[in-house]
Amino acid sequence: MASESESGAAFSPRNFLASRTRWHALEIVFWLSTLLPFVLVPDYLQLASQIAIAALFAISLDLILGFAGIVSIGHAAYFGLGAYTAGIVSKYGVSEPVLLLVLAAIVSGTLGYVSSFIISRFRHLALIMITLGICLMLYEVANLTSWLTGGADGLQGIKIGPLLGTFKFDLYGKTAYAYALVVLFLCFLVCRRLIHSPFGLSLRGIRENPVRMPAIGAPSDAHIRKIYTIAAVIAGMAGAVLAQTTSTVSLEVLGFQRSADVLVMLILGGAGKLYGGILGSIVYMVARDQFSGINPQYWYFWIGLMMVLVVMYLPNGLLGGLEKLTRRWRGKS
Amino acid sequence: MKQLSIGIVGAAASVLAATVSFAQQPPVKIGLILPYSGQFADTATQMDNAIKLYVKQHGDSAGGRKIEIIRKDSGGIAPDVAKRLAQELVVRDKVDVLTGLVLTPNALAIADVSAEAKKFTVIMNAATSIITTKSPYMARVSVTTPMLNESLGSWAAKAGGTKRVFSMVSDFGPGIDAEEGFMRAYKEAGGQIVGSVRFPVANPDFAAFVQRAKDSNPDGIFAWVPGGVQPAAIGKALNERGIDPKKMKVMGQDALASDEALASQGDLALGIITVANYDHNLANKLNRAFVAAYSADYKRNPDFFSIGGWDGMHLIYEVLKKTGGKTDGEAMIGAAKGMKWDSPRGPMSIDPETRDVIEDVYIRRVEKVAGKLVNVEFDTIRSVKDPVKARMK
Numbered sequence: 001m002a003s004e005s006e007s008g009a010a011f012s013p014r015n016f017l018a019s020r021t022r023w024h025a026l027e028i029v030f031w032l033s034t035l036l037p038f039v040l041v042p043d044y045l046q047l048a049s050q051i052a053i054a055a056l057f058a059i060s061l062d063l064i065l066g067f068a069g070i071v072s073i074g075h076a077a078y079f080g081l082g083a084y085t086a087g088i089v090s091k092y093g094v095s096e097p098v099l100l101l102v103l104a105a106i107v108s109g110t111l112g113y114v115s116s117f118i119i120s121r122f123r124h125l126a127l128i129m130i131t132l133g134i135c136l137m138l139y140e141v142a143n144l145t146s147w148l149t150g151g152a153d154g155l156q157g158i159k160i161g162p163l164l165g166t167f168k169f170d171l172y173g174k175t176a177y178a179y180a181l182v183v184l185f186l187c188f189l190v191c192r193r194l195i196h197s198p199f200g201l202s203l204r205g206i207r208e209n210p211v212r213m214p215a216i217g218a219p220s221d222a223h224i225r226k227i228y229t230i231a232a233v234i235a236g237m238a239g240a241v242l243a244q245t246t247s248t249v250s251l252e253v254l255g256f257q258r259s260a261d262v263l264v265m266l267i268l269g270g271a272g273k274l275y276g277g278i279l280g281s282i283v284y285m286v287a288r289d290q291f292s293g294i295n296p297q298y299w300y301f302w303i304g305l306m307m308v309l310v311v312m313y314l315p316n317g318l319l320g321g322l323e324k325l326t327r328r329w330r331g332k333s
Numbered sequence: 334m335k336q337l338s339i340g341i342v343g344a345a346a347s348v349l350a351a352t353v354s355f356a357q358q359p360p361v362k363i364g365l366i367l368p369y370s371g372q373f374a375d376t377a378t379q380m381d382n383a384i385k386l387y388v389k390q391h392g393d394s395a396g397g398r399k400i401e402i403i404r405k406d407s408g409g410i411a412p413d414v415a416k417r418l419a420q421e422l423v424v425r426d427k428v429d430v431l432t433g434l435v436l437t438p439n440a441l442a443i444a445d446v447s448a449e450a451k452k453f454t455v456i457m458n459a460a461t462s463i464i465t466t467k468s469p470y471m472a473r474v475s476v477t478t479p480m481l482n483e484s485l486g487s488w489a490a491k492a493g494g495t496k497r498v499f500s501m502v503s504d505f506g507p508g509i510d511a512e513e514g515f516m517r518a519y520k521e522a523g524g525q526i527v528g529s530v531r532f533p534v535a536n537p538d539f540a541a542f543v544q545r546a547k548d549s550n551p552d553g554i555f556a557w558v559p560g561g562v563q564p565a566a567i568g569k570a571l572n573e574r575g576i577d578p579k580k581m582k583v584m585g586q587d588a589l590a591s592d593e594a595l596a597s598q599g600d601l602a603l604g605i606i607t608v609a610n611y612d613h614n615l616a617n618k619l620n621r622a623f624v625a626a627y628s629a630d631y632k633r634n635p636d637f638f639s640i641g642g643w644d645g646m647h648l649i650y651e652v653l654k655k656t657g658g659k660t661d662g663e664a665m666i667g668a669a670k671g672m673k674w675d676s677p678r679g680p681m682s683i684d685p686e687t688r689d690v691i692e693d694v695y696i697r698r699v700e701k702v703a704g705k706l707v708n709v710e711f712d713t714i715r716s717v718k719d720p721v722k723a724r725m726k
Contacts, residue, residue: 043425046417152506153461154412154438172424247445248412250438296369296406
């Protein structure tokens with residue numbers, strides 16, 4: 001890759017990874033600017049919180065799709081499981097959001113770990129069917145066990161207490177956004193560290209050539225199981241945060257539409273870049289909000305147009321396009 | 334930027350001055366949340382058409398204040414989106430009334446917002462019983478599933494003259510609710526359920542289920558399937574197994590004999606009995622005028638979504654008249670309680686205790702009138718209340 005030549009004579013794996021983990025000024029600016037909605041658009045905070053949740057979900061998908069090349073169109077399985085866990089447990093007296101978040105992470109992670117044994121055996125098209133299948137099965141289980149999940153009417157009686165015992169989830173969405181943002185940032189830190197580690201590098205190796213990796217001594221299957229479990233944990237947390245900030249869970253958290261939406265956001269922003277998912281969800285959700293505000297009936301037309309244009313002219317997503325632009329600009333100056 | 338904002342402030346000030354000089358109150362804002370996109374888009378269209386028609390006929394002001402409607406798309410079943418939209422309508426658009434709400438999960442989700450922000454909320458369709466218990470500022474103008482199916486159940490055992498009924502429903506929320514409502518009322522009225530099946534929601538093959546029904550030798554069949562292609566499919570399966578709705582009572586909720594179902598089923602549908610709170614064939618003066626105006630503007634007949642939109646707007650207008658334009662939640666729900674009016678669907682009112690609808694429920698049979706298949710009502714159950722809430726007490 002390009003940066004290998006940049007590091008020049010003193011190239012070593014350690015230096016390479018260290019150079020990758022260094023914080024870029026733009027990154028710091030970006031994270032600081034996520035605080036701006038509190039001041040600039042205080043009546044859009046609920047939307048901002050849902051963008052942060054979508055971004056977290058997209059990062060989770062990016063870990064497996066963008067870095068390890070595991071195609072999934074059923075990622076909502078873990079999102080939905082996390083949401084249902086947080087919602088159902090809250091009915092039985094546990095109302096502290098952070099505790100519920102941890103529980104949801106454990107439950108989703110467990111399912112992720114179990115299914116990772118199947119996932120690690122297959123590639124490409126087969127994976128599409130398997131991931132979709134797992135999600136559909138979970139959807140029907142939730143539909144069938146309506147005594148537990150509320151079935152088609154959605155889960156009733158969710159009781160989410162104030163965050164850390166003090167911050168109530170308010171109508172303006174202040175707590176919701178702050179909470180979603182903190183969870184997003186912490187998970188992002190973990191993922192960032194992860195993908196710039198030797199483990200992260202071998203994931204990219206698996207993405208490029210899964211057969212060759214074991215030949216050079218890197219256990220592909222074990223790596224895939226690990227990253228798939230981690231992605232499931234994060235997706236479960238995203239689902240739990242949604243359940244908590246909206247106090248609603250319905251079958252739709254496990255729906256195909258949710259799996260498809262997150263895939264679109266990730267591709268829109270650019271897969272395999274970590275920031276791509278975040279950028280994609282910001283653009284997608286804001287566009288959706290604005291277009292549907294202008295024309296509540298036919299706004300999907302504009303979303304479709306946007307998707308076609310992005311894929312045609314920016315094959316690596318919005319972030320890929322931006323990178324290309326900055327590179328060209330640097331090249332000229 | 335600074336100049337621009339000064340300009341905006343100036344413009345705003347002059348607008349303000351203009352309104353003050355006319356001594357007019359600001360408009361009443363109504364937040365209308367409907368599934369304008371996705372698979373339920375058509376229901377939103379039918380409802381919104383009736384809302385537009387109501388405003389067209391009754392003017393855009395009530396109680397001395399102008400009415401402003403803000404439309405929001407919830408997509409399909411998406412409680413998280415519906416709730417966010419309701420929150421935004423309250424905190425950003427400062428609406429006074431929340432309404433629309435076709436789907437139960439969405440209606441349940443916004444109940445929190447209605448209760449917390451103390452906003453008058455009118456449910457125009459969502460039909461699960463418990464919804465109105467979730468916010469003290471909520472009223473419903475549609476119907477509840479138990480109102481229809483329990484009415485049909487007791488009718489089937491008494492006036493309907495059946496003794497042994499077989500029940501077949503789709504295996505998901507609304508189907509199960511329908512089954513429970515029908516069976517409960519049917520047994521209470523002395524009927525016997527000789528068997529029941531639940532079939533998968535998606536593309537079931539009805540033949541085997543119909544055969545099972547036939548084997549248990551019932552004198553009536555209760556069937557619930559979602560609207561769309563399934564009513565016609567089950568009609569054909571019944572016919573193939575030699576069950577004729579003209580001889581054996583085939584009963585169900587209104588969607589079983591919707592216009593679309595009748596069109597694709599043809600004469601096989603003759604004799605099917607359904608229960609409904611509204612049909613565009615209802616023979617009363619108000620309804621004829623409503624249907625005529627509706628089909629003149631939108632080139633199709635109104636359905637029960639339309640009537641929900643129509644009566645929802647009527648309730649909001651009448652409440653505003655009664656409060657003299659006051660829009661706080663307490664005043665508005667207070668005015669709504671016990672309100673009575675004549676609707677195209679017949680006489681209806683808002684129960685002062687439960688804030689739910691009280692209305693007549695019709696038993697109809699598919700007949701051929703002037704060469705066309707229509708639902709003709711032949712029995713009316715007067716002033717039906719939601720039976721689930723009656724039992725809660």
